[in-house]
Amino acid sequence: MIALWRERLRIPLMLSPALAVILVLFMSGLVLGMMQSVGYLPIIGRYEVTLDAYRKIFSREDFYRSLSLTVWIGFASTVLSTILAIICAMTLRQTFRGKRWVTFIFQLNIPIPHIVGAIGILFLFSQSGFLARLAYVAHIINEPSDFPALIYDRYAIGIILEYLWKTTCFTGVIVLAVLQSIGEDYEDLARTLGASRWQSFRYVVLPLIMPGILSSSILVFAFTFGAFEIPYLLGQRYPSALPVLAFRNYTDVDLNARPDAMAMSVFIAVVITVLIFIYMKITRTYLRE
Amino acid sequence: MTQVNLLQLSKAYSSADTYAVHNLTLEIASGQITALLGPSGCGKTTTLKMIAGLLRPTQGDITFDGQSVLGIPAERRGAVMVFQNYLLFPYMSVGENVGFGLKMRGVDQQTIRRKVAEILDLVKLSGFEDRRPKQLSGGQQQRVALARALIVEPKVLLLDEPLSNLDAHLRDEMRELILNIQRQLRITTIFVTHDQEEAVVLADKIALMFDGELQQFDRPNAFYKRPISVRAARFFGGVNFVDGVKRGERVETPLGIFHVNRQEIPDGPVVITIRPENLKLGEEGENAIQGRIRSHVYLGTHARFKVEAGQWHLEVVAEASSVEQFHDGEILSLKFPRENIWLVPTEK
Ligand SMILES: Nc1ncnc2c1ncn2[C@@H]1O[C@H](COP(=O)(O)OP(=O)(O)O)[C@@H](O)[C@H]1O
Numbered sequence: 001m002i003a004l005w006r007e008r009l010r011i012p013l014m015l016s017p018a019l020a021v022i023l024v025l026f027m028s029g030l031v032l033g034m035m036q037s038v039g040y041l042p043i044i045g046r047y048e049v050t051l052d053a054y055r056k057i058f059s060r061e062d063f064y065r066s067l068s069l070t071v072w073i074g075f076a077s078t079v080l081s082t083i084l085a086i087i088c089a090m091t092l093r094q095t096f097r098g099k100r101w102v103t104f105i106f107q108l109n110i111p112i113p114h115i116v117g118a119i120g121i122l123f124l125f126s127q128s129g130f131l132a133r134l135a136y137v138a139h140i141i142n143e144p145s146d147f148p149a150l151i152y153d154r155y156a157i158g159i160i161l162e163y164l165w166k167t168t169c170f171t172g173v174i175v176l177a178v179l180q181s182i183g184e185d186y187e188d189l190a191r192t193l194g195a196s197r198w199q200s201f202r203y204v205v206l207p208l209i210m211p212g213i214l215s216s217s218i219l220v221f222a223f224t225f226g227a228f229e230i231p232y233l234l235g236q237r238y239p240s241a242l243p244v245l246a247f248r249n250y251t252d253v254d255l256n257a258r259p260d261a262m263a264m265s266v267f268i269a270v271v272i273t274v275l276i277f278i279y280m281k282i283t284r285t286y287l288r289e
Numbered sequence: 290m291t292q293v294n295l296l297q298l299s300k301a302y303s304s305a306d307t308y309a310v311h312n313l314t315l316e317i318a319s320g321q322i323t324a325l326l327g328p329s330g331c332g333k334t335t336t337l338k339m340i341a342g343l344l345r346p347t348q349g350d351i352t353f354d355g356q357s358v359l360g361i362p363a364e365r366r367g368a369v370m371v372f373q374n375y376l377l378f379p380y381m382s383v384g385e386n387v388g389f390g391l392k393m394r395g396v397d398q399q400t401i402r403r404k405v406a407e408i409l410d411l412v413k414l415s416g417f418e419d420r421r422p423k424q425l426s427g428g429q430q431q432r433v434a435l436a437r438a439l440i441v442e443p444k445v446l447l448l449d450e451p452l453s454n455l456d457a458h459l460r461d462e463m464r465e466l467i468l469n470i471q472r473q474l475r476i477t478t479i480f481v482t483h484d485q486e487e488a489v490v491l492a493d494k495i496a497l498m499f500d501g502e503l504q505q506f507d508r509p510n511a512f513y514k515r516p517i518s519v520r521a522a523r524f525f526g527g528v529n530f531v532d533g534v535k536r537g538e539r540v541e542t543p544l545g546i547f548h549v550n551r552q553e554i555p556d557g558p559v560v561i562t563i564r565p566e567n568l569k570l571g572e573e574g575e576n577a578i579q580g581r582i583r584s585h586v587y588l589g590t591h592a593r594f595k596v597e598a599g600q601w602h603l604e605v606v607a608e609a610s611s612v613e614q615f616h617d618g619e620i621l622s623l624k625f626p627r628e629n630i631w632l633v634p635t636e637k
């Protein structure tokens with residue numbers, strides 16, 4: 001009996017140091033954030049617990065503007081990168097010369113930090129950047145500043161470009177793995193049954209990779225929804241993405257803005273948690289198939 | 290009814306590669322069942338995929354009723370393939386799976402529903418429309434896969450190892466079903482197998498392939514009576530091979546001289562082969578030699594003896610009662626009836 005329990009607890013026990021670190025760091029941050037979001041701030045002598053901060057952020061116009069911008073960034077990056085990823089994966093799946101190199105370069109993106117991507121985007125797309133100069137030298141535009149504003153712009157194009165660069169590879173690698181596990185027999189079969197190339201993609205390949213696409217899309221959306229650094233570096237000042245707004249509120253000289261910042265952060269965390277639950281549900285149903 | 294001809298068909302997967310299929314010429318009669326038989330990796334699936342239009346031949350031609358089909362893409366060629374592992378679309382119901390080919394052709398829903406019901410009836414799965422593939426047994430999945438192929442009324446039906454994933458009893462059932470349906474619809478059918486028994490019970494004609502090349506293309510019984518080589522004979526359960534030198538109707542061997550019927554094979558080194566059931570234990574006369582019984586197994590309906598003669602080990606299948614008559618270690622005569630001896634070339 002005891003031996004059995006020891007066996008069962010072996011892996012959790014072995015993992016416990018790591019789990020402890022995660023729990024202490026993560027949970028204490030979360031608890032602290034939640035406490036501050038309900039107005040418990042002993043530093044400035046506030047002890048009573050209220051939901052005022054939540055009530056307040058939901059009546060702030062800039063909150064809604066930031067929220068819709070964040071949803072837009074997440075939605076556009078997710079949809080575009082998923083479509084690009086499917087195209088890339090379908091291409092990389094075929095046999096061609098130099099396939100190994102192309103696949104390697106494609107995957108190389110994944111370990112590169114986002115911050116490097118942001119610098120790359122700045123270098124390429126800003127109005128003093130590489131493309132602007134190129135267009136100027138080629139006499140396509142008269143002044144480098146005539147180059148369309150892709151960074152710090154209202155449609156967050158710079159941010160979306162950076163996310164595309166990174167998440168296309170992420171989703172692409174997942175889709176590629178799914179495609180490889182499915183093999184080509186289903187498509188071959190569909191072809192002999194009379195499906196054209198497009199039909200066999202539409203009615204066979206797409207449904208088969210859909211669980212993989214859905215789950216990676218949710219991860220991408222959850223990431224872009226909560227990410228701070230890229231909108232901070234490449235985004236316009238107002239309205240800014242929600243995590244950036246929360247950060248600005250948090251670092252505001254007025255400590256009374258802190259509960260707002262924390263309420264927003266908790267809101268972001270809740271949205272992401274819900275998304276992760278959906279993700280887990282999808283992957284679990286898929287694994288059972 | 291479509292006659293399929295393969296003409297000098299070859300396939301190499303990459304330019305540096307050896308041929309997966311080499312110089313394959315076959316005339317597949319209209320409305321019959323033909324088996325492509327051979328060990329794993331001999332190029333059977335490759336051949337099937339070339340006929341289906343899924344692989345481009347490196348050389349050679351494929352014709353349906355005399356017309357080359359190489360320019361016709363898979364979806365319009367009319368050769369439907371049923372894969373070994375059924376490959377039912379997991380996200381579709383049985384009905385949707387079966388109706389897939391018609392949907393791709395833009396047939397209206399009502400017609401699809403009617404035809405799906407008809408064809409499910411044919412494979413004895415009436416009323417299974419709304420089931421999901423994973424709710425079905427292996428045999429049922431196989432029948433759905435067959436129905437999905439038949440519904441598009443193919444010119445040529447291609448079956449890749451149709452029975453090998455099934456249990457023994459399901460296999461008989463499935464074999465009956467395939468034969469019945471084929472008789473009824475008269476579709477030219479080509480199926481692939483590595484199991485000679487499966488080929489023999491199903492096929493009108495068998496194409497035996499080794500290493501991408503055609504060995505022998507014949508009716509099933511020919512592979513027992515007149516195998517073309519030692520290897521072909523072995524593949525069909527041949528075990529008795531004695532080396533000798535042929536001169537006319539005599540073959541000189543270290544075991545003595547054998548008298549044989551006239552055979553086309555040129556004089557010179559040959560191998561004598563004879564089926565275990567044709568060797569006569571304890572019989573004297575022409576072509577009788579001396580041998581010693583090494584061991585035997587009793588199999589109820591018959592018995593199998595291992596007999597040692599000179600450097601050769603021969604196997605004899607005899608009546609069940611012979612186990613009372615003959616004993617291990619006994620030396621006795623063993624007769625090779627002249628009409629049952631078949632000569633093949635010596636192996637290189
Ligand atoms: N896609 C492929 N690429 C390269 N070689 C292949 C491919 N498919 C099959 N082959 C090779 O071709 C030969 C014949 O294969 P296959 O037709 O599948 O044999 P079988 O169906 O008789 O087992 C084998 O040697 C196999 O390794």
Ligand SMILES: [Mg+2]
Binds near residue numbers: 330334335
């Ligand atoms: Mg095969």
